[in-house]
Amino acid sequence: MKVFNFGSINIDMVYRVPHLVQPGETLSSRSLETVLGGKGANQSVALARAGIDVRHIGRIGKSDQWAAEQMQAAGVDMQGVESVDGPSGHAIIQVDDSGENSIILHGGANQSFDRGVLEQRLSEAAPGDWLLMQNECNDIAEAFEIARQRQMSIAFNPAPMTAAVRQLPLAQCDVLIVNETEAADLAETDDPDEALAILAQRYPDTRLVLTLGSRGALLQYEGQQVSEAAVPVDVVDTTGAGDTFVGYFLAGLMQGLAERDALQRACRAAALSVTVAGATPSIPTLAEVDSTQDD
Template sequence: MHWESRHERAPAVTVLAVGAYTVDFYIFGDRLPSVGETVAATGTASAHGGKAANVAVAAARLGGRARFIGAVGGDQEGAEALATLTRDGVDVSACPRTDPPTARSFICLDSRGQQYIMTWAGAADGLTADVAAAGAALLRPGAVLVLQGEIPVAVSAAAAAAAVPGVTVVLNPSPVEPFTQPRSDPDAARLLARADLVVLNAAECRRLIGERAGSTPSGLSAEAAQLRRQIRTATVVVTVGAQGALVIREGSEMHVPAPEVKVVDTTGAGDGFVGALAAGIAAGMPLAEAVLLACRAAAVSVTRQFCIPSYPRASELSHAPLSPRQC
């Protein structure tokens, strides 16, 4: 995949995110509880989220022509989900509505922005491989297909397989569990092999190569390089929070710093990073430039609460909207 190449013909969609939409329920406290402990909360809230929905909005706000394909419930939350995404310019025309309620995430957040998250899939698991593949097959060369681990791996693998050559497949293997045993899961193996770019955080990187979470930060570049060889993908991007991101390609390593900011809420920052990265790639940016844009977008997002409400528009980054004509 040649990241620096530009495409003269603009596709109708430049970024397609296939996956989940969730309603996020927050509970706030001064600190997070330890196992078996109860602590007093300082407040509660709800907001829109879900990894693929987050990616689509983050890309759209920077000027990408974004589409989200994911199942939502026939409940009020499902209707609100589609209306929210539409207001941000995200195409939701291919989203099925199912009998199970819309997916939910439950997030405990402390005063430093640290979090615990548990997610219930609900309607999200109602997205079929046929619908996902049909949407991916419509993408033209130059577009970006973004996939995660929040829906069954078989569905994401079908979408990746349907993408024509020239479509960049970005995989964020999060949650990481479905990808930890690719030898015993042919769909996971195929999806990892098809990905042009794998984006994940340091803990997920270590989980995929079988290392313990306590590995030292100094060993991260070696671990990322090992992961790239292990899954045989072209590029691995490891996000390292306030330190930015590490980009590993064959024969090269690059660290991209992040702006220094005061952290309020880290929830969804990784999705904001992926959405901005996808929008930059689809606009023909060199990879280093797209990763820098992603670091800046994620840095803004952690200064605000919640997921979708936190993602910046291009003007907030002092950046012109990414022109679809570049894709």
């Protein structure tokens, strides 16, 4: 099995600030770092570092080839990534002294897909392969349809959440990974516990994973709920932690781990990632994650 990840590639401009800027406030940053990012790129790198054959489907501006080279160096198959005219997707990220972040996204090349491109990129997918998606690229609905035609399994992380997500055929997902805000939005309730119950009833054949940040994660599937506490660590930067979790959780399922073990390993990987600054630079290797198992 392999994963085809139809996902964003962003150029992250990370500003270190004493606190997240407030409305009407002008704030000087202490530093600026320009690095590879994007939920799609991050999740592909996490899958590759977890030992999975992952083929990225994406687009990037011609001036940012260095970002694609970094993904390839991490073990991601980049044959499905095209360099195009115009800007890459990019993110302006504030990171404060407590490690929390605030992010502004510009879609750029991530919003330039069409059905023909997706059909071509998925032409080598075999039944049982996985299609992983986030919500930073256009034509997500078309990707769902093509994946089902090719008898692929589907994992979806609807971040950033938009109203259009509710119109997608989410019942087709084999894995749906959401945070508390996304779950509440999808379920149209302010209660995260109620949201999980609503989504479980709505999508009974889907592995629903609810990430809870510093409180760990929950998994609901076939009437059973599994919870895993977060690993306590000294937080440096939370950017990319959710993407690390997604990649490692899906990798665990593909590698035959039980749901509880996959959830536990994903939480350990996410915890390690927040101890290092940056998105893709913070994603640990499988050996690093496994070395923490008995800590």
